[in-house]
Amino acid sequence: EDQVTQSPEALRLQEGESSSLNCSYTVSGLRGLFWYRQDPGKGPEFLFTLYSAGEEKEKERLKATLTKKESFLHITAPKPEDSATYLCAVQAGGSEKLVFGKGTKLTVNP
Amino acid sequence: DAGVIQSPRHEVTEMGQEVTLRCKPISGHNSLFWYRQTMMRGLELLIYFNNNVPIDDSGMPEDRFSAKMPNASFSTLKIQPSEPRDSAVYFCASTQVHSGLYQETQYFGPGTRLLVL
Numbered sequence: 643e644d645q646v647t648q649s650p651e652a653l654r655l656q657e658g659e660s661s662s663l664n665c666s667y668t669v670s671g672l673r674g675l676f677w678y679r680q681d682p683g684k685g686p687e688f689l690f691t692l693y694s695a696g697e698e699k700e701k702e703r704l705k706a707t708l709t710k711k712e713s714f715l716h717i718t719a720p721k722p723e724d725s726a727t728y729l730c731a732v733q734a735g736g737s738e739k740l741v742f743g744k745g746t747k748l749t750v751n752p
Numbered sequence: 753d754a755g756v757i758q759s760p761r762h763e764v765t766e767m768g769q770e771v772t773l774r775c776k777p778i779s780g781h782n783s784l785f786w787y788r789q790t791m792m793r794g795l796e797l798l799i800y801f802n803n804n805v806p807i808d809d810s811g812m813p814e815d816r817f818s819a820k821m822p823n824a825s826f827s828t829l830k831i832q833p834s835e836p837r838d839s840a841v842y843f844c845a846s847t848q849v850h851s852g853l854y855q856e857t858q859y860f861g862p863g864t865r866l867l868v869l
Contacts, residue, residue, distance in 0.1 A: 676857075685756075685843050685860030686795070729795065738783060738849050739808065740858060744794035 644669045644734050648743035655720055655750050663715040663728055663746045671735030675713050677706050678729040680745070686729055689715075720750045756861035758844050764867045770832040773864045776825055777846030785858060786819055786829050787843040795843070801827065802849060834868045841865050 647666045655661055667675065674693050678686035690699045692708040699706050703724065705716040715728055727747045731740040757776040765771055777784045785800040799809040801821045809819070816835070821827040831838055845858040 678860075685845075685862050688857040688859065691857065738800060738802065739797055740785075741797075742795040 644732060644741045646730055646732055646741055646743035648728075648730050648746050650746060651744070652747045653749070655717075655748070657721055657750055657752050658719045660716070660718045660720070662717070663748070665713040665715070665730030665743055666711060667713070667730075667732045668711075669732045669734045669741070673733045673735045673737075675708055676731040676733070676740060677713070677715055678731065680727045680729055689728075717748070720748075722750045722752050724748065725750045756844055756846055756859055758842075758861035758864050760864060761862060762865045762867075764869065765834055766869050767835055768833045769868075770830065771834045771838075771866060771868075773829040773842050773844075773866070775827045775829070775844030775861060777827070777844070778859055779825070781846035781848050781859075782824075783847050783849045784821060784827050785845040785847075786827070787845065787860075789841045789843060789863070798829070831866075834866075836868045839866055839868050 645668045649664045674691050676691050677689040679689055680686045690706040695708055695710045697708050703718050707714045725748055727745040729742055729745045731742040733740050756778055759774045783802045786798040787795050788798055789795045796811055798811045799819045800807055804821045817831055819829045841863045843860050843863045845860045847858045
């Protein structure tokens, strides 16, 4: 069974304090790994898709990386507006389904 | 584009009542997904459609849940009868799936917050 585990469950940072979120996965033939951001009361908002080990993608203060077993979302010099829940999901080969982790709730204090 | 549209945004009902949630996917997308989100279980896929045809409903919790997609621009998720444990946020998402199951980004709607008393 495909599984996604995210850690930590919650993370508090001071503004400017860089850190990383982890997404570990087990999947039969990874087709894609997706990162989403979810603000309170809203639907998940797409950030990145990674397809193969070694791939990296960046957007503003966020950088996502992928290995064969896990993905990291690096946040450099975060700002309070980066506060949100970050969700990781995997798509297995031969399926259209995404399996989501439970997310990491990030709080950035000014 | 207006994005994925869901209605109602909030629903409060009593146990035993029928609940119908509605979704309009992004125009041109050929796949639609219904999810349920709770604190305990996170975001779970209930059912998804491709070209209006249900492909996988293994996530539907029980027979009280049903979903339809009569055309490319509309889908419903129905709960009958509703129970307190159905209280959750229900999301609809759509995407374009290409041959070989290559999937573009799933775009989510704002969700329907359901409370069953």
